[in-house]
Amino acid sequence: MRTPTLVAAGLALALLVLAAASRPAASALNTERIASGLNRPIFATAPPGDDRLFIVEQRGVIKIWRNGQVLARPFLDIDALVPNISGNDERGLLGLAFHPNFAANRAIYLNYINLSNATVIARYTVAAGDPDSVDVTSAFQVLTIAQPATNHNGGTLHFGPNDGYLYIGMGDGGGAGDTNNYGQRDDTLLGKMLRIDVDSGSPYAIPPNNPFAGPGLPLDEIWAKGLRNPYRWSFDRATGDMYIGDVGQTSWEEVDFQPALPDTGGQNYGWRLMEGLHCYNPPNNCDPGGLTYPVHEYFHSGQCSITGGNVYRGAIPEIQGHYFFADFCSNQIWSFKLVGGIVTEFTERTTDLAPGGGLAIGTIAGFGEDGAGELYICDRGTGANGEIYRIMMDTTGVGGAAPPARGLALTTASPNPFAGETRFAVETASAGTLTAEIYDASGRLVRALVMAESVPAGTRRLAWNGTNAHGAASPSGTYFLRVEMNGEALTQRLSLVR
Numbered sequence: 068m069r070t071p072t073l074v075a076a077g078l079a080l081a082l083l084v085l086a087a088a089s090r091p092a093a094s095a096l097n098t099e100r101i102a103s104g105l106n107r108p109i110f111a112t113a114p115p116g117d118d119r120l121f122i123v124e125q126r127g128v129i130k131i132w133r134n135g136q137v138l139a140r141p142f143l144d145i146d147a148l149v150p151n152i153s154g155n156d157e158r159g160l161l162g163l164a165f166h167p168n169f170a171a172n173r174a175i176y177l178n179y180i181n182l183s184n185a186t187v188i189a190r191y192t193v194a195a196g197d198p199d200s201v202d203v204t205s206a207f208q209v210l211t212i213a214q215p216a217t218n219h220n221g222g223t224l225h226f227g228p229n230d231g232y233l234y235i236g237m238g239d240g241g242g243a244g245d246t247n248n249y250g251q252r253d254d255t256l257l258g259k260m261l262r263i264d265v266d267s268g269s270p271y272a273i274p275p276n277n278p279f280a281g282p283g284l285p286l287d288e289i290w291a292k293g294l295r296n297p298y299r300w301s302f303d304r305a306t307g308d309m310y311i312g313d314v315g316q317t318s319w320e321e322v323d324f325q326p327a328l329p330d331t332g333g334q335n336y337g338w339r340l341m342e343g344l345h346c347y348n349p350p351n352n353c354d355p356g357g358l359t360y361p362v363h364e365y366f367h368s369g370q371c372s373i374t375g376g377n378v379y380r381g382a383i384p385e386i387q388g389h390y391f392f393a394d395f396c397s398n399q400i401w402s403f404k405l406v407g408g409i410v411t412e413f414t415e416r417t418t419d420l421a422p423g424g425g426l427a428i429g430t431i432a433g434f435g436e437d438g439a440g441e442l443y444i445c446d447r448g449t450g451a452n453g454e455i456y457r458i459m460m461d462t463t464g465v466g467g468a469a470p471p472a473r474g475l476a477l478t479t480a481s482p483n484p485f486a487g488e489t490r491f492a493v494e495t496a497s498a499g500t501l502t503a504e505i506y507d508a509s510g511r512l513v514r515a516l517v518m519a520e521s522v523p524a525g526t527r528r529l530a531w532n533g534t535n536a537h538g539a540a541s542p543s544g545t546y547f548l549r550v551e552m553n554g555e556a557l558t559q560r561l562s563l564v565r
Contacts, residue, residue, distance in 0.1 A: 096386070097461035098420045098428065098444065102137050105130070105453035107152060107159070108445045110223075111435025114165040115304070119199075120437050122455060125159035125447070126152050127179070131199055132455070143191065143201040149179050157241075157298075158184070161222025166265075167231050175201065176209070176233060176265070178224045186212040186220060188235060190265070209270045210263070212256050216241025219296040219314075223375075227262070229307040229328045232274050234290065235261040236297035236311070244316065244348065245339040250293050253285035258338065260297065260311070262290035278333035291325065293336035293358070299375035299433055303327075303388075304440060308405075310390055311336070312375020313361075319343030320373035321361035322392065324405060334359040344558065363403065363410050366554030371396035374431050380440035383460055391416070391442060391458070393431040400431070400444070420444070420458060428456055477550055477557045484562035490530040491548070491559070498523050499553040505531055505561075506547045513541060522552075533563050540565070 102108075107125040111132075120132040127146035131138045145160060152159045162178035169175070173193035181187050192205035214220060219238030226233055239245045239258035250258030264272040279285040285292070296314040303310065307327030313336065315321060321343045323336050335358050339348045343364035346353035365373075372395040379386045379402075389402040389412065400416040421427050428446050435443035435455070446454040476494035483489050495501065503517040514536045516529050531548070533541050543565040549558045 095461040096383070096416065096419050097459055098422045098456040099459050100422055100454055101135070101443070101457050102132050102455040103453075104451060105137070105448070105455065106451045107432075107447050108453040108455055109432040109447055110162060110299075111433070111437075111443045111445060111455060112163055112165070113436070113438040114169045115438050117438040120435065120443065120455075121163060122435075122445075123160055123163050123433075124453070125161070125432075127160045129160075129163060129201075138199060140200065142199060143175075143177075143203070145177070145179065145203075148181055148187075150182060150184075157218045157220055161220060161298075162224045164224045164226055164233065167226050176224060178222050178235065180214065180217075180220055181211075184214050184217060186210075186214055186237070188224065188233075207270070209265060210235075212237065214240060215247070215257075218242070221294075221297050223297065223300050225300075225302055227307065227328075228302050228304055230274070231266070232262050233265050233271075234302075234309075235263070236294065236300050237261060238296035238298070239294070239338065245295065248339060250295060250338040251335075251340065253279075253289070253292075256286060256288060258292060258294050259289045260291040260294060260300075261288045262332070263288055276331070278331055290332045291334040291336065293334075293338050293340070294323075295338040295342075297323075297375070299373075301375065301377045301434075301436070303378040303380070303390075304436070305378070305380050305388075308378070310375065310378065312373045312392055313338070314372050315367070316342050316347060318367050319345055319364050320367070320370065320394070322363040322373070322375070322390070323359070324362045324408070325359075336361070344556070362405060362408065363413075364556065365394075366556065368554035369397045370394040370399065374433060376434035377436045377442055379442050379458070380436075381442065381458075382439070383458075391434060393434075393444070395431060398427045398429050398431055400428070420456075422456060428454075475550060475552050475555050475557050477548075477559060480548065480559055480561055484564045485533070486564050488530050488532045489561060490528065493527045493529060493550050493552075495522055495524050495527065495552060497553070501527065501550065501552045503529055503548070503550045506549060507541075507544065512536075513546065517550075531561070533565075 109125045110123040122130045127149040128144050129142040131142050149159045158180035160179045164176045166174040177189045188210040190207045191201045194200045194202040218241040221236040221238040224235045237259050239249045249255050264274050273280050273287040280287045297311045300311040309325040311323040313321050319342045337358045340353040374393045376391040378390045389404050391402045393400045403410045403413040430447040432447035433445040442458045444456040478492045480489045480491040501522045504515050505513040546561045
C-alpha cells in the first residue's frame with residue numbers, strides 16, 4: 068500500500084474526526100426484497116407523496132412498483148435508443164428525475180447514453196389520462212454532451228429542492244487518469260456538476276446566479292468542478308444539502324458535500340489534482356488553493372467503486388439524517404451523520420442490512436428514495452435477475468445485530484491550540500498496522516509518531532510536542548495529524564502556538 072501525500076491547507080472543512088463515543092451500535096435494521104427478476108436495475112425514485120416506486124433499468128426501461136408488485140407494462144421503454152449493455156458497461160439509461168411541478172405538467176427528465184456515445188438529457192411527458200405510461204412521442208432533447216470514452220458518464224440528475232433548477236452530474240469523459248484534464252478545464256462540461264433552468268429559454272436557460280454565468284470561461288452551466296465520476300449523488304430532501312459519491316481512480320473513493328442554498332456554488336472538488344485527500348497529478352504540492360476536500364474517503368482494500376446513496380428521511384427515527392452509501396465490488400454498506408461538516412456515527416451496515424440476516428446484497432449499483440423518504444437498495448444482478456430491497460426496521464429477530472466494530476476512532480486533541488504538547492487517543496477496533504503522522508500546511512511530512520506499527524485492538528494514547536523528526540522545534544502555525552489503519556484514514560487540524 069502506498070503512503071499517499073496529504074495536502075493539508077484548508078483541511079478543516081474535510082475533517083474525518085470520529086470520537087469514540089460517536090460510534091454507536093447499529094440500529095435494529097433489516098431489508099425486505101420487494102422486487103426481483105429485473106433487468107439491471109440501477110436506480111429508483113418517485114415524486115414526493117407518490118405511492119409508486121419507479122425503477123430504472125440500465126437497458127433503457129423504467130418500471131413501476133406499486134402495491135407489492137411490478138406492473139407488467141413499462142412506464143417507459145427507450146431500449147432502442149441506448150447501446151446493448153452487458154458486463155460492467157457504464158452506458159445505457161442512467162438517471163430519472165421528476166419535475167418539481169410533475170403533478171401539473173407531467174414532465175420527467177432522463178439521463179442516458181445514446182447510440183452515438185453521447186450523454187442525452189431529455190424531457191418526456193406522461194400520457195394524458197394514463198399516469199402509468201409515458202408518451203414516447205413527447206421526447207425533447209434538452210442537452211447533448213459528447214463522450215470521448217464509454218465510462219465515467221455520471222448519470223444522476225435531480226431538481227434542487229430549494230431552487231427548482233436541474234442539476235446534472237457529469238463524469239470526466241472516461242479512460243483513466245483524466246488525461247485531458249477535463250475535471251479542471253473550464254471549456255468543457257465533463258467532470259462537472261451542472262445547473263440549468265429548464266423552465267426558461269429553449270432548450271434551457273442559465274440561472275442568473277450560477278457562479279460562472281457571464282462572458283468568457285468557465286462555461287455558464289457549471290455549478291462545481293473537479294469531479295471524476297459522480298455516478299450517484301443526491302440531495303437531502305429535508306435540508307437541500309448535496310452529497311456526492313465520486314468514484315476514485317487507483318486507491319481512494321470519496322464522498323463530497325455541498326451545503327444547501329444560500330451556498331453560491333463554484334466548488335472545486337479537486338480531481339485530477341487530487342484523489343480523495345491525496346495528491347494524484349501532480350504527485351506533490353497539488354493544491355493551488357481553494358479546493359473543497361471530501362468529508363469522507365476510504366481506501367481500496369477489497370473495495371473498488373463507491374455507489375453514492377441518500378440521506379434517510381423516512382419513518383425510522385434512529386437513522387433520521389444518516390447518509391447511506393455502498394461499494395460496488397465489496398458489497399459493503401455504510402452510513403454516517405454529518406454534523407457541522409464532521410462525519411459522526413460512522414457505522415458499517417453490511418451485516419445489519421443482509422436480507423433476513425442472510426447473505427449480503429450483491430452488485431449494489433444504486434440506491435432509491437420513494438415518495439415518503441424510505442430508502443431502497445438496487446442489486447443490479449448479472450442479467451434479468453436484478454432485485455430491489457427496502458431498508459426497514461428488523462422485525463424478525465434475526466437481523467439488527469450490531470456488526471463487529473471496524474476501523475478507527477480519533478479523539479479530539481487537547482489542548483488545541485497548544486504550546487508545549489497536545490495529546491489524543493486512537494481507538495482501534497481490530498488489530499492492524501497503524502501509522503500516525505504530522506504534516507505541515509503545505510503537505511510536507513514533519514514527523515512520524517507511529518510508522519506502520521502492528522497494534523492490537525484497543526486504545527493507543529499519543530502526544531506531539533511540536534518537534535520535527537530531528538528534534539527541532541517546529542514554528543507556530545497549522546499542522547495536521549493523520550492516522551491510518553487497514554485502509555481507513557482520519558485527519559485532525561492542530562494549531563501550534565509558540
